[in-house]
Amino acid sequence: MILQVDAVTVRFGGLVACDAATFAVEEGEILGLIGPNGAGKTTLFNAINGVHRPRSGRIVFRREEITGLRPFQVARRGVARAYQVVRPLNDLSVIANVTVGACFGRENLSLRAARTVAEEVLASLDLADKAEVPAGKLNVAQKKRLELGRALAARPALLLADEVLAGLNPQEVSAMLAVFRSLRERGVTVIMIEHLMHAVMNVCDRVVVLDYGKKIAEGSPQVVSSDPKVVEAYLGDPKAAQRFLEEAT
Amino acid sequence: MIRVRAPFLPALLVVLAVVAALPLAVNNNSLREELFLMFMLITLASSINIIMGYTGYVSFGHIVFFGLGGYFAFYLMQNFNAHFLVAALAGAIPASAIALVIGVPILRLRGAYFALATIGINEAMRTAINNFEPFGGAVGMFFNFSVYDTYGGARNAALLAYGVMVVVALATVTTSYLIRRSKFGLSLMAIREDQDVGIDPARAKVVAYVISSFFPALAGATFFFKNGIIEPGVAFDLLRSIESLVMCVLGGTGTVAGPIVGAALYEWLRGFLITTPALANFQLFLAGLLLLVVVLFVTAGLVGWLRNRYPVLRAYIQ
Numbered sequence: 344m345i346l347q348v349d350a351v352t353v354r355f356g357g358l359v360a361c362d363a364a365t366f367a368v369e370e371g372e373i374l375g376l377i378g379p380n381g382a383g384k385t386t387l388f389n390a391i392n393g394v395h396r397p398r399s400g401r402i403v404f405r406r407e408e409i410t411g412l413r414p415f416q417v418a419r420r421g422v423a424r425a426y427q428v429v430r431p432l433n434d435l436s437v438i439a440n441v442t443v444g445a446c447f448g449r450e451n452l453s454l455r456a457a458r459t460v461a462e463e464v465l466a467s468l469d470l471a472d473k474a475e476v477p478a479g480k481l482n483v484a485q486k487k488r489l490e491l492g493r494a495l496a497a498r499p500a501l502l503l504a505d506e507v508l509a510g511l512n513p514q515e516v517s518a519m520l521a522v523f524r525s526l527r528e529r530g531v532t533v534i535m536i537e538h539l540m541h542a543v544m545n546v547c548d549r550v551v552v553l554d555y556g557k558k559i560a561e562g563s564p565q566v567v568s569s570d571p572k573v574v575e576a577y578l579g580d581p582k583a584a585q586r587f588l589e590e591a592t
Numbered sequence: 593m594i595r596v597r598a599p600f601l602p603a604l605l606v607v608l609a610v611v612a613a614l615p616l617a618v619n620n621n622s623l624r625e626e627l628f629l630m631f632m633l634i635t636l637a638s639s640i641n642i643i644m645g646y647t648g649y650v651s652f653g654h655i656v657f658f659g660l661g662g663y664f665a666f667y668l669m670q671n672f673n674a675h676f677l678v679a680a681l682a683g684a685i686p687a688s689a690i691a692l693v694i695g696v697p698i699l700r701l702r703g704a705y706f707a708l709a710t711i712g713i714n715e716a717m718r719t720a721i722n723n724f725e726p727f728g729g730a731v732g733m734f735f736n737f738s739v740y741d742t743y744g745g746a747r748n749a750a751l752l753a754y755g756v757m758v759v760v761a762l763a764t765v766t767t768s769y770l771i772r773r774s775k776f777g778l779s780l781m782a783i784r785e786d787q788d789v790g791i792d793p794a795r796a797k798v799v800a801y802v803i804s805s806f807f808p809a810l811a812g813a814t815f816f817f818k819n820g821i822i823e824p825g826v827a828f829d830l831l832r833s834i835e836s837l838v839m840c841v842l843g844g845t846g847t848v849a850g851p852i853v854g855a856a857l858y859e860w861l862r863g864f865l866i867t868t869p870a871l872a873n874f875q876l877f878l879a880g881l882l883l884l885v886v887v888l889f890v891t892a893g894l895v896g897w898l899r900n901r902y903p904v905l906r907a908y909i910q
Contacts, residue, residue, distance in 0.1 A: 418790035430785045447790040
């Protein structure tokens with residue numbers, strides 16, 4: 344077990360964004376975190392990487408409690424995050440952007456060593472030919488890959504991927520999914536927030552479903568997606584879900 | 593981190609040094625006075641660039657360190673007969689120490705709140721000094737002209753001040769360049785874009801703020817040494833603070849060359865406008881108009897625009 348989220352509650356005033364969420368992530372698995380909009384998925388990421396301090400509950404990463412640590416402290420322990428809204432350093436080259444991730448990741452590498460890591464990461468993401476291009480000039484798909492690259496350059500033990508597939512076309516999605524599979528081969532544990540169900544079905548070993556901040560289901564993608572509670576949360580209509588399922592498979 | 597194919601820094605320093613030597617070569621005092629001011633503005637704009645351009649914190653009241661450095665150094669020269677060079681350094685260090693003390697709380701603020709806090713600090717400092725008798729209160733302090741005898745008379749003292757101002761400006765530009773190319777600079781830019789990576793933002797921001805306070809303090813010490821008079825209104829002049837921000841934006845924030853180009857251009861333009869009778873009354877109007885144009889249409893500033901327009905320049909202009 345690499346990460347344990349134990350009864351984590353995050354509140355914003357009267358709004359309970361995460362309500363005693365509990366789950367565990369095994370080393371080397373790809374866990375899907377799904378749920379309707381506003382279910383608290385991104386808030387849960389924020390709680391894990393220290394952006395928000397949970398009101399109650401515990402988060403344990405590699406047998407060390409990281410509840411309430413600051414984001415940079417969590418990052419140094421090997422948790423990297425690829426954000427949903429990509430904000431690269433537009434004026435700097437792609438490789439400089441990835442170098443930021445490598446410099447200030449788990450290992451605190453020197454600029455030179457970080458650059459080597461960045462080159463490897465760019466090659467693995469098919470961005471090597473864009474290395475010297477200013478990041479601001481990339482298209483959306485390339486920016487998403489750059490964001491993933493920035494996170495991966497930190498050589499994380501755990502990667503929090505927040506909707507990295509959103510806004511990509513089907514070809515770009517399948518290219519990204521290949522990247523995730525190769526991550527699993529390298530032993531990187533991944534939690535991915537994703538709305539693209541067929542992607543979740545394809546790469547996730549397990550899925551946790553949130554609704555109104557509460558975990559309502561957990562299990563293999565197939566089991567979860569036929570769970571009536573999940574179907575209701577998403578669609579309010581079990582029949583529509585059946586169609587949806589058939590589409591996905 | 594930025595791959596540079598051209599020796600940008602040496603070339604820049606040589607150009608600045610040649611410009612600095614010009615008034616001495618042709619023995620032109622008024623040109624020297626103009627350039628003294630220009631190198632001071634380069635120092636101020638480049639320093640602001642470290643905290644604003646790289647780190648993303650708009651320090652509106654940055655002139656407070658110019659004033660503090662000036663006051664501390666002046667006090668030491670007047671009351672302890674300290675040599676100017678010693679006093680300048682001894683004055684800049686407490687000014688930076690104050691940056692450390694106020695930086696820790698105010699760098700927790702963001703955006704407009706940070707900008708307002710820096711204005712508040714400058715205004716509070718001016719009022720405090722206004723009422724601080726050891727520093728002469730509202731009247732300020734002024735030298736007995738015999739002070740300059742140590743340096744071989746007023747003329748030589750002015751030359752010394754000019755030389756020191758040039759050195760301070762070159763040191764600021766060099767520091768700015770080294771930061772931009774370093775890992776520390778990368779961390780500042782990551783903070784600017786709110787990236788949650790393994791950087792302690794609180795610490796990095798304060799370090800950047802302290803560095804960016806040091807050079808204005810030296811410039812202030814030099815300016816008021818040459819001036820012979822220091823008073824709160826001039827030392828903590830918010831208008832000058834805003835002008836150095838404008839120069840930074842005009843030339844291009846986040847680049848090394850931007851604040852230099854901005855400072856030179858702004859000073860040249862102001863000189864041109866003031867001395868052209870038909871335009872003299874519109875001086876501030878035109879300067880404001882120019883700022884509007886830049887902010888609306890050339891947000892990257894001149895240097896930034898050039899770098900974007902002609903990508904080949906990226907390797908040559910930082």
